[in-house]
Amino acid sequence: MIRRDVNRGTVFTRRALLVGGAQTLLLGGLAARLWQVQVDEGGRYATMAEDNRVTARMIAPQRGRILDRFGSQLAGSLINWRALLVTEQTVNVRQSLDNLSAIVPLTDAERARIDRDLRHGKSFIPILIKEFLSRDAMTKIEVNAPDLPGILVDVGTSRTYNYPYELAHILGYVAPPNENDMDGDPLMALPGLKVGRAGVEKYHDLALRGRPGVVHLEVNAVGRVIRELDRTDGINGDDIGLSFDVGLQLAIQKMLGDDAASAVVLDCRNGEIMAMVSNPSFDPTLFATGVSQAQWKEWTKDRRTPLINKATSGLYAPGSTFKMAVALAGLDAKAISFHDRLNCPGHLDLGTSRFHCWNKAGHGALDLHQALKYSCDVYFYQVALRTGIDRISAMAHRLGMGTELDIDIPGQRLGLVPTKEWRQSKGHPWELGDTVVSGIGQGYIVVSPLQLATYAARIATGRAVQPHFTRRIAGAMQPGSQPEDWPDLAVPEPMLQAVRSGMFAVVNDAGGTAPRARLAGPFHLAGKTGSSQVRRVSRKQRESGTFDSKNLPWEFRPHALFVAYAPYEQPRYALSVVVEHGNAGGIVAAPLARDIMTEVLRRDPASRQDGPAQVADVKS
């Protein structure tokens, strides 16, 4: 019995020690594996733990402001509390939204938009639930955070415009980016980011955007933020200072009234745009909240085209305002001289066609100065014929018409001052009659009001100034604000002077076509009228004598135009006015030009420096 017991005991002891040894080895093996994981591969896992723990979030920079030349704000940013939803951080999106709508009511339209975003969005990109929360609602959401998984509140900014209606065409507006806007800027991933869509907002979008900041947050496994680790503030967008004078803009807008009209005022020494009005305008803030069907219809059906910036995109035959270009082309080509006198019998016959002067009785023999002063058509028919269309076209382009300008808002239309080649490229021969009508700015020629103002400025200064808005970026003066920044026009000064004196006579001499543009006070305005036909007047109408464009339907009446600069003795400002279907430039556009120029001069900082007496003087 004892032997058996000892026998069993020895076997047990042997085997128990064996098993115990094996167990020790196994646990020791685990310890060895721990060495591998914790020491050998520790660095790699430490990085992974850090990646788990830390999440980087972008801080949206504030979009830069847009200021006018006196620093008055045109566009800025408002604080905007927003509720966002990160779908991957919640199990039940519906539930979170239902709980949220108990705090902040959501309309059906908002729910529909959120549903749409939910279907298209990625689960880790926040979806905008509601903007412009009150501080109260924001606090309630934060307090109820445990019931609102996936919902987070953040503070963003929204764009605000001080003069939404008045500056719509110039400033443009901002809108959420679409796929075409995805230019690799990490900012694009930020919820609620808006990019410039038109005008200055679009042109200076990159400068206005700024650089995003980064905040590193410690988060737990479900993404809840535990604490902020560090923060690198973003760089806010640059402020853009425009050459623009918003007070002048508003004043001009008022003068133009309800007419479909536009006016551009330039500092003619450097091309800075002081005002650019296109009436009527529209309210672009409606785009942000959604434009109603009725509103959209109203805008698109309105024949005064409120959505189009007429100053850069409206094209008009320049009519008689084009005559300075023809004159300069003729002088430059030596086709005429200053004192050549050409006869006007009231019409010009070319083959079987007869081209009339506006004055049926004719002007008799006149020189360039008189031809401009009386705006004689026949004189310029002849100059055009002598000079040829291609030289006229080249001069017009040099003066800024029918060509691309370096304007710093998008959307300019180039217009057209044709050449023979252009006509031939369309498959037609260039007719001499086409040259004749080109002499008075009709025919194929179309230009924009901005080009007309540039044209006036270039004649006034003899410099190839380019119209532009940008004056300062982030406070720093941009090139182009000094006359020396602009190249010489390369038109001999005596020729320019001849044309200028003609423009002076138009307004200031007895018998000129635009006495209504004469300025009260010490300064003189030089200008030129234009009335551009939009429909050919038939011989029958002309002969019956009953023709009066005032009796035409609105859309067939001629456009009224005026280009001008002042003061004549020391040119400072150039302008163009176009009143669509306004009939006669001398009657409708000229007084507007006078009023605008009076206001421009009154607001001139130089006249302010001279003291209030001077201002009062100018005003009277």
Place this chain on the structure above:
Amino acid sequence: MIEQRLWLKSSHDLTGKIFRVNWLFVLLLCALATVGYVALYSAAGGSPEPYATRHIVRFAFGLLIMVCIALVDIRIIARFSWVAYAGGVALLILVLKIGHVGKGAQRWLDLGGQQIQPSELMKLGLILALAAWFHRASWERIGNPLFLLPPLIAVLIPVGLILKEPNLGTAMITLMLGGVIFFAAGVRWWKFILVLLPVPFVARYAYQHLHDYQRARIDTFLNPESDPLGAGYNIIQSKIALGSGGTWGKGFLQGTQGHLDFLPEKQTDFIFTMIGEEFGLVGAVAVITLLILITWGALLVGLRCKHQYGRLVAFGIACNFFFYCFVNIAMVMGVIPVGGVPLPLISHGGSAMITMMVSFGILMSVQVHRDVEFANTDND
């Protein structure tokens, strides 16, 4: 001989018994429970609530039970071996009928608010039953295959029932537990080789009949990165936590993986990861060393015991403890598939703690009664 009998007589005396309890072993258990307290304090985010206080109260209660059981004569315990086994099987059947479902398996019985996992009690019952069976067996009888048939069935019944819950991990542990007791009892080497040879084929067959979630566990174990946000998430996060702990750890309460909830079930199954993250390799190896010491402490009780029943019971309890530890640590390190096995005396969880303390109580009873004369149950 007479002296020894006198001494034995005196061993029935209560004070004597208490002196014979291995207090060094108890001290090791206290150390382990203290590690548990510290880890659970951290798991609760630096608070004794809700885990750490309850843990230590339970341990104190367990300690009391342990000492009480230690004083019960091992021969009385031996008499109830098969009763314990039958009770375990009954509970396993009960859990299949009315058990609580957790993670796709029926594992829990609700006894007046206290949830118990019958498979844990079952293992203890099995140890006692096998020890009782082999206590009767001479070296010669163990060589007889027919003699081995009843204990084999006794092992396979609970294994089958646990598999049915289904709880693959515990079933495997139960099977291995039975195996090592067979081995320690003196079953011949070649029989083990004969049984182990077809294992690869059986494993293959079994894999095809596993539950989807079990198969997913094995699949993600083999390649955790294949499903980093799904089933592989736990393993990956656990390895990240351990690895980022480095040699010295991130410091008490400084573990980011644990405190930021990247670590799943950090107060139960993944408590060891938490320790490894905050106390590094040094802390983790210290805990492993403690576990090795306790395993050897339990084995020593068996080695010093004079009767086969006590030897096998102590050995079984030592192995049971070892399996818990090894499977748990291996699983959080991604060495074996995740299996819902707690780390004894460290993981939060009442039922496992009490079962473990009861088993240590029986172990101490073996220690106290290592020299008692057993009625000869083997009459050959």
